[in-house]
Amino acid sequence: MDTIAHALTANALLTAFAVVGIIMVFSNQISVRFTNGRIHGSAIAIVIGLALAFWGGWTTGGHKGLADVPVLSGIGLMGGAMLRDFAIVATAAEVNVMQAKRAGLIGLIALLLGTTLPFILGAMVAVAFGYGDAVSMTTIGAGAVTYIVGPVTGAALGATSAVIALSIATGVFKAVLVMIGTPLVARFIGLDNPRSAMVFGGLMGTVSGVSGGLAATDRRLVPYGALTATFHTGLGCLVAPSILYVAVRAVVGA
């Protein structure tokens, strides 16, 4: 047993390739046999991944899901920011330039709405649950934008660590919901063309949520959504601790 564990740990990235590959083959089989292909294999694989992340976090007490299990540490490298960004950029080779240009303005509008609307909602929820000071409201509101904007804003404004934890959890929960929910609502929100994918990317934010959700819906839409979603976190980090914080303070006082 020890020698197997050693071989798996010493080749962590290869172990991750094997494990993820098995999950995907299994998911595709479920998709074909039990849902007649109606639910994408990738959607099932992502849900299995999230379930395993819950299991990993529960058993190890860590914060990186399955990657905290020693023999599966390669999952952390395979699904980390470096390879994720590398693969997303590679999908740009499939972008139809004409289609992307046509969606430029509406993508920008989507980005602005995608930052302000979740922020306002998050700040209002914060007040409803007793976090009525401007710093806490701004931090939780920023967390509703993405789970990176939340802690960056909280750190900049000096929020308490409990509030920062809440804002991260809100953002992660939103990203998880986007991954699961997108394929379910895709038909109702018109998510079947490059332009709506760019609008979607700008509005939903979180590269992880958008890319996971679009991958589970239609792989061809991924590059368009990623193209706008990538500006989401930066925009949020820019306006949340500055303009939006000042606006919140103007409304509720310090």
Place this chain on the structure above:
Amino acid sequence: MTMSGVALLAICTLLGQWLGDVLGQLLGVKANVGGVGIAMILLIASRLWLERHDWMSGPASQGIAFWGALYIPIVVAMAAQQDVVAAVKGGPVVLVAGVGSLLLCFAVVALLSRLSPATETMDEIEARERSSKSVLPTPAH
């Protein structure tokens, strides 16, 4: 050469990340602003330029396409390392703010796609490109 495609991809990604960091610093933000997006634009532009000079070989394109194909497995691995326990434990604030912002954003996506004029779906675009390819004579190279 396959590796030249992978190298092009890596250089575009690195350049994009660097420019995103620089942009973040210029704006006084502690984050990367649009690094991935800048990298994507760099890759699209350099591919168009290389193709115009006929320097983009088949294997080089394959080097890029391979990483594009690995995209979904990487997303599965990404899902498997989220802090799902913390997200579940966060309680009512997390639940209400998360679900609320999700529904709000879905509704706005639906609204924006209704408001804007009808557009071709991905299936229609691919069907049109397939038929135009079969009608046009294939280029000489």
